[in-house]
Amino acid sequence: MSPFDRPGVWLRCQLHAHTTNSDGDPTPQGLIDHYERAEYDVLAITDHWHITRHDSEEILLLPASELSARIEHGPHREADVLAYGIEELPEVRDHFPTIAEAASWIVAHGGVAILAHPYWSGLGPDDYLGADDLSGIEVFNGGCEIAQGNGLSAVHWDDILDRGGRALAIATDDAHHVGQDSRLGWTMVRAAERSVAAVLAALRDGAFYSSTGATIEDVRLVDGGVDVRSSPARSITLRSGAWDGGRVNAGRYAMHYRGRVLERDSAGAIVAARFELPEFRPWARVEVGGIDGSLAWGNPIDLSGAIPRSD
Ligand SMILES: [Zn+2]
Structure with a gap:
């Protein structure tokens, strides 16, 4: 689905950020104020295993969470999966047994599942290709990039695509300390209208592109x-x-x-x-x-x- 000849509005979206409800510095209101002042249209607060709900007139809030799953490799044997559009948390806590189970739970509950920071997590194409319900990956994660220089997962993306996988890609901040690790990466969504349902549909359809500045x-x-x-x-x-x-x-x-x-x-x-x-x-x-x-x-x-x- 090309975003460029699709009717609708362009919405600048921050799809990965944390508050005091998990391991972030800002309160939910502080995070919202920050992205509203930075002229974002949409914010998904992705606290770990928590759906942070809040009211905002200025910015459209997408219900979201960052869930995790076990993998068989790496120091923490863990991968993170971003869940957009879910209204409840899973009964399982801390970890899904696999990335595939995390992604299918998210999709079964009306959400869109994106694999977070593949480079930072040490993931390979098999980690993605084994989970059919994933819609895509984070091609750029600003927090990983400025902390450890491993926020860019373009090679991971191409490895998935070259093996016949279907993968969209978002760019995000993964902000924990807004002002320091924010306004680094964002996703430009072409939505039919400024609503949660339209943003989710555009994310599902691939009607967006990702950026650290260029258009x-x-x-x-x-x-x-x-x-x-x-x-x-x-x-x-x-x-x-x-x-x-x-x-x-x-x-x-x-x-x-x-x-x-x-x-x-x-x-x-x-x-x-x-x-x-x-x-x-x-x-x-x-x-x-x-x-x-x-x-x-x-x-x-x-x-x-x-x-x-x-x-
Ligand atoms: Zn995160």
Whole structure:
């Protein structure tokens, strides 16, 4: 589902943040005030094993929690699963036996399940591929990035996609100390309207992109290629599977591969590019590198209708 030609409104969403109801510093009201002042439209408070409820006129609150599951590897043998749109907590406490059981409980209770910070948790593609009810992963987690430099899970995402998995990707703060580990990553959701049900539907459908600053304005399948428009960029990438993909670059690395620049701004930054279709896999995702070093990630687009099958 492309967010770019879908009617509705763009909503800037913070989908991962903690309060004093789990291990965060701010009170629920303090967290809401922070994101409201930062001009977010939607906030999911994801306290661990707790649904923090609050009233707010200014910001739309998405009921949510961060649940955990046992895995067979890693120092704590634990993975975290973000649950959006659940109205109650599971009877099981502390850990689900598996990621798959956590995800299916969330979906069975009307929610959307996203695997949190795969890089930080030490997860591989099998951890994701074994849980059919997961909708996606966090491709960027700001708290992990500024604390330990392992907030970016783009390679984890590609490993899942290259093996035929379906995975969307959100960017978040995972804020515990707002002001220090906040306003780092967010998700731009194209919702039919500003409501909890519409945001959940858009998350389920993949009608969103993720960002640390850069903006994706359009991604469009054209005859024999993919066109991308973005905020002024030093690179725009069309990622696909192994051995595949293309990129255009501005400035010092002004080389283009399987793509060409369609338009630049007056400073020479790229604002539109056209890419050749991938050679080997029927999917691609867009990544924009902003001139300030920020990134934006589009969800995978299904190119199976545009690429002749080779297998
Ligand atoms: Zn968290």
